[in-house]
Amino acid sequence: MPRIWIYGEVSDGRPAQVVLELLTRARQLTDGVEVVVLDPDGAAVVDELGAHGAARIHLGTETAYRDHLSQPVADALSALALEHHPDLILFGATYNGRDVCARVSARLGATVVANGLDVEMAGDQASVRSSIFGATQDVATEAGGPTPCVLVRPRSLVAEPGGARTPEVVPVPAAVRPEHCRVRRLESVAAPAAGPKLEEAAIVVSGGRGLQDASNFALLERLAELVHGAVGASRAVVDAGWVPYARQVGQTGKTVKPKVYIACGISGAMQHTVGMKGAKSIVAINKDPDAPIFKLADLGIVGDTLKVLPAVIAELEKRTG
Numbered sequence: 001m002p003r004i005w006i007y008g009e010v011s012d013g014r015p016a017q018v019v020l021e022l023l024t025r026a027r028q029l030t031d032g033v034e035v036v037v038l039d040p041d042g043a044a045v046v047d048e049l050g051a052h053g054a055a056r057i058h059l060g061t062e063t064a065y066r067d068h069l070s071q072p073v074a075d076a077l078s079a080l081a082l083e084h085h086p087d088l089i090l091f092g093a094t095y096n097g098r099d100v101c102a103r104v105s106a107r108l109g110a111t112v113v114a115n116g117l118d119v120e121m122a123g124d125q126a127s128v129r130s131s132i133f134g135a136t137q138d139v140a141t142e143a144g145g146p147t148p149c150v151l152v153r154p155r156s157l158v159a160e161p162g163g164a165r166t167p168e169v170v171p172v173p174a175a176v177r178p179e180h181c182r183v184r185r186l187e188s189v190a191a192p193a194a195g196p197k198l199e200e201a202a203i204v205v206s207g208g209r210g211l212q213d214a215s216n217f218a219l220l221e222r223l224a225e226l227v228h229g230a231v232g233a234s235r236a237v238v239d240a241g242w243v244p245y246a247r248q249v250g251q252t253g254k255t256v257k258p259k260v261y262i263a264c265g266i267s268g269a270m271q272h273t274v275g276m277k278g279a280k281s282i283v284a285i286n287k288d289p290d291a292p293i294f295k296l297a298d299l300g301i302v303g304d305t306l307k308v309l310p311a312v313i314a315e316l317e318k319r320t321g
């Protein structure tokens, strides 16, 4: 049976969503998935990892794991991997996951496969599915050599509780190297955000260049507020500086899987659609009846989004009083 490990990133005292997604997939591939949690808040995530099927948790709670960027975490994780030789280590492709994965794979001299969408195992041999050439082709890549490290994009997989058990918790020996603590985090400031996170929202209202001007994103903000959704964007408007990169949906942005995705003034380039085509229902507003987004849409509105949006908002405001 393959021995699969997951890097158990912690975010705001909870397992990062992608860790639960990886755990859900890994427990379908093997029994006895192990998660390595290196965070001062790590003890708080044990139950939720167990509810998603983690059999064993390697737990380290040194403050250095949070205070000194990713070097102490990479030291501890690579030392554990060299001791136990798992067949595969999965990382979520978050900022932190990418950083830790790069350092761990360098220390192990291990193969890295980045940008994964799914993982399969044949015996103890991993293969990774990913998209290439602007998401026009899917490829399966064999991750060979001892302990390959694989980065999987958040929201490519679905997190579901299951395989519940009380995981065995194995303490990670504290062996933080002072020379790897020279960079210290001074402050951490959460960006002010109202409403759900883009990756977690049930409804996403996204805008593209068809909105004509950055100020018109206020319409999307209002609609998102009315439907308890989040605002996304195409890369064109991120590149234009209208909205921050954190809002970008697509190949080089976030992958979202909401119940409803409302694309306003977005053409539907494949680099955008690869990040939202998993939505249950897609609504598109575009003034060009031949816009490619209509090929994906369940409901298409041919019209000026700057006229359609205010009408929808007015109707919702009337209904919600």
Ligand SMILES: Cc1cc2nc3c(=O)[nH]c(=O)nc-3n(C[C@H](O)[C@H](O)[C@H](O)COP(=O)(O)OP(=O)(O)OC[C@H]3O[C@@H](n4cnc5c(N)ncnc54)[C@H](O)[C@@H]3O)c2cc1C
Pocket: 207, 208, 209, 210, 211, 212, 233, 234, 235, 236, 237, 248, 249, 250, 251, 252, 253, 254, 264, 265, 266, 267, 268, 269, 270, 271, 272, 275, 285, 286, 287, 288, 291, 303, 304, 305, 306
């Ligand atoms: C390597 C690579 C990675 C990329 N990654 C991403 C990515 O992650 N995410 C992403 O989004 N893009 C990405 N792109 C860019 C992508 O190819 C497109 O250029 C981009 O998605 C276009 O954004 P858009 O639809 O807002 O703009 P446009 O293509 O300019 O489309 C604007 C649309 O608005 C419509 N419109 C205009 N005015 C109105 C109006 N008043 N009312 C209604 N409709 C109107 C037009 O008919 C048109 O369909 C990537 C490109 C490359 C090469």
